[in-house]
Amino acid sequence: MGGIWMNSKKVLAEHIAFELGVSSSEVLDLIEVPKHDNLGDLAFPCFTLAQKLKQSPEEIAKNLTEKVQHPLFEKVEAKGPFFNVFLNKKMVSQEVLKTVLGEGNNYGSSQEGIGQNVVLDFSSPNIAKPFSMGHLRSTVIGQSLANIVEKMGYQSVKINYLGDHGTQFGKLIYAYLLWGDEEKVKANPIKELLHLYVRFHEEAEDDSSLDDEGRAWFKKLEDGDSEAVKLWKWFREESLKEFSKIYDLLGVEFDSYNGEAFYNDKMTKAIDLLKENGLLTTSEGAEVVDLSDYELPPSLIQKQDGATLYATRDLTAAIHRQEAYEFDQAIYVVGHEQSLHFNQLFIVLEKMGYQWAKHMHHVPFGFILKNGKKMSTRKGEVVLLEVVIQEAIELAKQNIDEKSPYLEDKDEVAKMVGVGAIIFHDLKNERLNNIEFSLGEMLRFEGNTGPYIQYTYARACSIIRKAERAIGSNVAGLDDPYSWPIVKQLESFPNVIYISFREYEPSVIAKYLIDLAQSFNKYYGQVKILEADEMIDYRLALVKAVSIVIKEGLRLLGIQAPEKM
RNA sequence: GUCCCAGUAGCUCAGCAGGAUAGAGCAACAGCCUUCUAAGCUGUGGGUCGCAGGUUCGAAUCCUGCCUGGGACGCCA
Structure with missing residues (x-):
């Protein structure tokens, strides 16, 4: 990073260092920007060198004012223990304006990331649910980070890891079969599907058999039951149509919409890899990766009944993305409540021997609260x-x-x-x-x-x-x-x-x-x-x-x- | 119980790899449109930087403890 400012700092450091008989790098680190504009543009606090030079900071500052001179410096003055410098406004502004006008939109761009890929996982709304304010946060932060990363010279890969898999789809399918109306869903998909989802939870409070049916339909979906799959595909499609309206408004585009379901048939490979590495242990009937050497709770890979979990899925997705994009950095823009999960995920990948796991980052963000509390989709407390x-x-x-x-x-x-x-x-x-x-x-x-x-x-x-x-x-x-x-x-x-x-x-x-x-x-x-x-x-x-x-x-x-x- | 994050003006927040008088916006009040867009500008009032210790020449900023709020802590994602 060059520029006239850095240049001025260096010149100042060299002058001060020469006068005081110390190294200029030592001085350069101490130079700072004064808190108030009327104190100048650059400041050198003289405290740290006072002992070494056996002079009071005030004396040092005062002496410097008599000695430091340069065309770049309009004025220098001692203000107590601070040596303050006012830069030559004409020289600096001319230089800065020429640079900005010369570089135009490219002003501030960097070559740092040239030839490297950054994968960004963001937005990731859940199918058949409204696009919440929380997803808005992930979306706009992720989009901005993608722009910033590109400004730094990297190639960005934007992934919308759709929440298109999970028990809730079993529940939704069953709710639709019980109370759904095709015309209504077509007319207003998200609203209608949410309505069914909320109703399901309300009625399930009194009738626990609904939950069982929901689970059963989820199992059918996983096993490829044609009716379940057909409904799931339809819900997904209608939801994506709705989401794309919002993405259009926000000006966001993705390179991939591979959601959770995309990894369904790829997880056994990840589990096999874990086994090969001897990382899986059985605990209370479930398969876990022990992380006690990192003072973390174990990562759950497989349930008692053999079903997989989100950790398995994220693990699979990470490996797949590394193969597909050979990323140099991976960024997950996901709420801070998942910090532990990502900590575990990255460590498991490292234990598997993947060096690239060191370049994965969870970028967490806070909640959007309503009356000081998290908004709940299940209760239908959503602002669209x-x-x-x-x-x-x-x-x-x-x-x-x-x-x-x-x-x-x-x-x-x-x-x-x-x-x-x-x-x-x-x-x-x-x-x-x-x-x-x-x-x-x-x-x-x-x-x-x-x-x-x-x-x-x-x-x-x-x-x-x-x-x-x-x-x-x-x-x-x-x-x-x-x-x-x-x-x-x-x-x-x-x-x-x-x-x-x-x-x-x-x-x-x-x-x-x-x-x-x-x-x-x-x-x-x-x-x-x-x-x-x-x-x-x-x-x-x-x-x-x-x-x-x-x-x-x-x-x-x-x-x-x-x-x- | 353990771990993570936060506590700064009435409200929303900056400032935090230590530095000089803790800053914006909103709200309140007082001004500025025959001259470049008043979605703007100028001014006034408003603070024990959660509390208590410690490190330092110097702490809102670093360390420890406590209080308060939020979150996470094995078969949800």
Whole structure:
């Protein structure tokens, strides 16, 4: 990672090191960014070297101000024990703006992952159930991580590991046979199937024979009973149709829809491998992999009755994916309640001798709560995502009608803004935080929201349109106090992307965009950008650079940026 | 009982491989649209950073204990 900033840091470190007679790498590690803008751009705290040099930190800082000089440094000053440096705004901003405008959309891209594959397992809704808010989280986080990973040069493989297998399908099939109506299901598949599912659980509370029948139908399904399979296929197909509506709205596409059922006939191979490695032991009638040497509970592979479990399935899937994609990294975007499961899974794979298991990561996220508690599908306490999205789009439309009645493509823009609000709301906070479900919060368009960022972008685009001149051919530096924070933020974009990649944390980018938009809106409010003076080209270069970075940042989050709104 | 995660402004959250005056947004109040999109900007009020110890020149940030909330802990996924 180069850039003028790093360069300035190095120059500063070398100067300080020379004056103090210590190594420059030692100094470089200590240089930091001051907490407040009025304290400068780079700071060197003198505490640590005080003992070594037998001088007080204050003295060291003061001495440095007399000695350190360089064209890159506009001003240096001692503030107590800190040696603070103000960078040459013109030089730095010119360099940064040239870089951003020169690289365009590629600004912040990296070659780090070139030639390597990353498999991302995300979204993974359950067939015949509504697309829940929890699945929304997995979907938008996964999609964003895929974008980020690609920005880092990797090839992404997006897998939707559909929940299309399990006892619940036996129950659902039986419920359908008892009370189902083909026409109703065709007209409104998810809603109707959920209705059957909820009814089944209600009635099963009084009549336990229903559970037995459900299990029996699941067994039939596994054994390939034609009626069971036919119904299962139908449910799956109708569900996928419904899901694809949501994926279209969110702009998400997958490379594979291989769900749990896909691995049904592949599990014996995995079990045989476990046996060959001598990893399976019998415990209370079940086959398990003992993990006590890792201080973890055993991983259950086969039930007493010989049936397989999700660990078996995930194991099989991991091996299959490694064979199919030869991934260099695998990411599972799954709720944090499954942390133990993934810990176990990765360790079992390692015990099987797979070195690649070290490059598998569970990326957990918090719940979406209702009244402080997890929402339950069984009780029918679901908020339908599609309804929420439609509502957001509708609200965006109202805003447009009110604020820009002459806008072309109103519906298209309303969609971008409504969907943007929903996605941004989900991505702006740390993944692991639980979120209390609040429609009001999701539909907010002011303050720290997606539409606020989009609005900032639209403002920038509007200025660029009105300028009616080529931008980028004439770029010198800016040195006013309002553009400076923007320049510094633009400079940090590549590093922000890198951190979000390292932490698998899209919120890092979301927060960055809020900060950038805030600085830009302050600038916009204070500086007349289109004033026809000798600096206009430089200001326009700044506006253009901001628009490039906001658009690209939003793209990494999976959000579109309208040029007018 | 064991393990994991969280506790910062009235609310939602930043800040946490230690650093200088703990920051945004929402809500409240007061301003700013004959000039680049007011989905914006400016200002005011609002804090024992869960509690108690410890490490350090320095702790919201690291360590220990406790309290509170959430989650996981073998035949669900």
